[in-house]
Amino acid sequence: MLKQYETVFIATPVLSETQMKEAVAKYLDLIKDNGGEVVYEQDWGLRKLAYPIQKKTTGFYHLIEFKANPEFIKTLEIQYRRDERIIRFLTFAMDKHAVAYAEKRRANQAEQK
Amino acid sequence: MANQVNNEIRYLNPPTVEVKKKKYCRFKKAGIKYVDYKDAEFLKRFLNEQGKILPRRLTGTSLKFQKKVSQAVKRARHLALLPYVTDLLK
Numbered sequence: 001m002l003k004q005y006e007t008v009f010i011a012t013p014v015l016s017e018t019q020m021k022e023a024v025a026k027y028l029d030l031i032k033d034n035g036g037e038v039v040y041e042q043d044w045g046l047r048k049l050a051y052p053i054q055k056k057t058t059g060f061y062h063l064i065e066f067k068a069n070p071e072f073i074k075t076l077e078i079q080y081r082r083d084e085r086i087i088r089f090l091t092f093a094m095d096k097h098a099v100a101y102a103e104k105r106r107a108n109q110a111e112q113k
Numbered sequence: 114m115a116n117q118v119n120n121e122i123r124y125l126n127p128p129t130v131e132v133k134k135k136k137y138c139r140f141k142k143a144g145i146k147y148v149d150y151k152d153a154e155f156l157k158r159f160l161n162e163q164g165k166i167l168p169r170r171l172t173g174t175s176l177k178f179q180k181k182v183s184q185a186v187k188r189a190r191h192l193a194l195l196p197y198v199t200d201l202l203k
Contacts, residue, residue, distance in 0.1 A: 097147035
């Protein structure tokens, strides 16, 4: 059964633009290969961190909302841990209130653009 | 004995009894159902200057939403959207 998840990860600022895109693409393909489906994807770009992580004070934030079956989350997180470009990640199972909120957010995000 | 001393004390102006403002849970009132951990600005209202989570007795939120807020704040801290400890947050 496909549950809805939301994952945010921070990539090191040392990466060039292309490497950053490649890292994101890698995870998107990973989701698609394992029978997942990407619902929404948002790039927050370079942001200042509230506290230095691994001696770096800024990072590329990226948000991916996707539907996947629960076993896939373990493999996703193993990939995150293995990948040195990603300095921090958080995956979050969305309940119905979270899903409703995400849709509303996407709606007004689209408006702003 | 104590109360005799009491009425001898003349107050210059009557001691103002602090009227107790009825605290309400802003989530129930506003009908918010989900606290988003990505929205740092909103979460900052529940933190004091040092970045610590404010207790319920000050913010007046109900238990259910206080847990959601603290969970969201901890996730935001993990993602470095909010600092664990700082001196001048606001």
